[in-house]
């Protein structure tokens with residue numbers, strides 16, 4: 197059911213790779229709720245071609261941009277304001293990549309070139325997106341910016357290796373930039389800490405499927421799906437959450453506050 201929550205709002209959505217991507221579902225929901233927006237992804241991801249389907253479905257123009265490049269991001273904002281006809285009301289940062297995870301390198305033996313790459317792509321890109329918007333004065337007063345995070349930023353999961361540190365940095369950027377941008381332009385910046393979700397990035401983690409089941413059993417409401425995450429993100433883009441900023445918001449079916457569920461206890465007891 198749609199509520200016209202984003203009617204008249206203009207946005208930029210990063211990270212829609214295929215129909216499993218969280219960003220893909222966010223784009224569909226934003227469209228349902230009356231927003232207009234541009235879609236962007238790394239030029240290399242364009243080769244898959246999947247994003248063209250989403251573009252046709254939502255009427256959104258695709259503007260390729262490597263999120264580590266300030267020049268690409270400058271072009272992204274400038275073209276988006278041009279295409280959409282004004283300043284931007286919401287931005288989704290849905291970008292994550294760790295070569296160390298892809299290559300199964302344990303935390304104690306991390307490759308530092310890969311580590312730096314992961315930081316650049318998954319955390320510094322968020323700072324750059326905000327800094328470019330700030331410099332161009334591309335966001336409207338009360339605009340809402342959301343980045344996607346994971347509870348590995350607060351608690352240790354052996355398989356999450358360098359992404360744990362990188363997500364901690366991402367969440368810190370949301371708080372710190374949120375202060376400055378909030379003071380100056382009333383722009384709000386938050387991270388949503390999402391349940392494990394079956395996407396390209398998620399499935400790239402060793403043992404993900406077993407862990408997905410563990411989290412599902414641990415959470416009183418079960419794992420939050422990508423569709424649920426999209427609905428929550430839309431509420432964060434809407435005027436209904438105007439005073440929420442500088443927060444890391446758990447969207448995880450109650451996982452983060454559960455010590456152990458009876459289902460898991462029963463499994464251990466055999």
Ligand SMILES: NC(=O)c1ccc[n+]([C@@H]2O[C@H](COP(=O)([O-])OP(=O)(O)OC[C@H]3O[C@@H](n4cnc5c(N)ncnc54)[C@H](O)[C@@H]3O)[C@@H](O)[C@H]2O)c1
Pocket residue numbers: 210211212213214216217218219237238241261262263264289290291292293317344345346389390391392393394395396397398399
């Ligand atoms: N899947 C999960 O279990 C889960 C859980 C919590 C948080 N998250 C976070 O959600 C976000 C989206 O991930 P997803 O699970 O939808 O997977 P996904 O693989 O569909 O999305 C990741 C996106 O990052 C893009 N990307 C990578 N390098 C880039 C670059 N240099 N410039 C621009 N874009 C680039 C990819 O092309 C891809 O579209 C990530 O930040 C991820 O860490 C995922």
